[in-house]
Amino acid sequence: MNALAIFTTVFLIAGLFFFIAGTIGLLRFPDLHSRLHALTKADNIGLGLVAVALMPQAPSIFLAVKLGLIWLFVLLASAAVSQLTARSALGHRAQLGSGETNDPGPV
Amino acid sequence: MTSALLFAFSGVAVIAIGLFGLIGRWRIERRVIAFNLVGSGMFLLFGAVAARRAGVDADPVPQAMIITGIVVAFSATALFVALIERLVAETGRSTLPEDTPDEDA
């Protein structure tokens, strides 16, 4: 394995670690705001590390910049959505799984 | 087992899952989601079968048909949703009368 592959692998594993941490947080934290907190770790750092890992593999500088742009747009989107979700939850004191739209379903 | 065949079987499985949801959910808005799954599974099946080709180039005709299908499925879903909202506005419930169990006193 050459240096490039090692670089990519290391950063991919680092990004994966943050995604796993974010997912565990999503599943285990008690309420909406702490879960959002965990999710932003996955989105921001996790995706950033994955993007950095893939940049050297891109065939041209332009494509590497595009990868960075993708990360930037995801940052913007997740920031906006997190703000909106947190504020609206604060207003309604909603928790996930409120049971409003419950439906026993087939199983 | 080639990739295309794998995706074709997945498409079939998604159709079966969507069918199960279409039959099994009480509320109509959940059935719309299942209906979308059935459609998407069909597209996956179609596209995967068409991908089992001899040459290097992908066959563009099925791809164009699937794009058309995705757009049409979305419009059907939007119409479906508008009708559900009207049903809820009129009757106050989003289950069909024949599905709603008898009210306990």
Place this chain on the structure above:
Amino acid sequence: MTPVLFDAGLCVLILGVALASVIVREAFAAIAFFIVYGLLVAIAWTRLDAVDVALAEVAIGAGLTGALFVGAMSRIAQAAEAQAAPRRHPERLAVVGALLLCGGAGAALIFTVLQLPEVAVSLASLAEANLALTGVTNKVTAVLINFRGYDTLLESVVLLVALIGVWSATPDRFWGGPPGLQLAMTQDSVLGFFGAILPPVGFVVGAYLIWIGSSAPGGAFQGGTVWAAMLLLAVLAGLIDPPLVSKRSLRFGLVLGPALFLAIGIAGIFRGSFLGLDPPIAKTLTLAIEVGLAVSIAATLALLVIGKPRRAA
């Protein structure tokens, strides 16, 4: 070896998420799973060398459909608050019967797939041979607008018909009013900020997708959907009031695509065949059709998600 392993993992994920979307109790969780399902299927399309389809799936199938569902679920939850959830679970027999039915249907389909020839009959070589006559180099765009323009023309009309259907569900007293609910924009709001910043960027991205559709994956549907998303963002942020349903300019924008396509098609009769695009000017005509379609698609898709009029003019 490794590509098949990746595809196998992807298929397992797709099935798991689809199953979750059907089985989970909370409606919003089901929608979240459905959107993720759309994203995973888009990756599957890329693995099948269908990048245009992947773009369309992620934009329309995952994005717009998800937005449509979220809006619908919240409105239905508000309106049906008093609805008692059916407390009783379906009988064991009914569930087993449904499982058998679905399993049987799935098995029949798998059997059919296995009967199909190993190598699919492909029209790729035919499309490749005639590509020079179309003026574009993206085969899927050539098929959509040129070779099978009839399908696309009818599809654009189907979009309009769906919109008319959605508007038909309007109660009489609201007819002629602006679609959707009145959304107030508060100053310094996050949504207001993004609603002001993102649409210009999205407009350029959508225009690029339409333009590049002639030579690379993209096209009218993908670009038009990005435009629709920007329109939706501006409306949701309260920055634009959706125009009255009865407004002429809105209706003109809605029919622009199909009408232009139809006009070019009829003009083609004098040169040979209905919807025949003359090879020397085919690229110009294709681009004109795509821009017209994109405008109509943007307006129609945005209006389909916003919904029917809910307040009087």
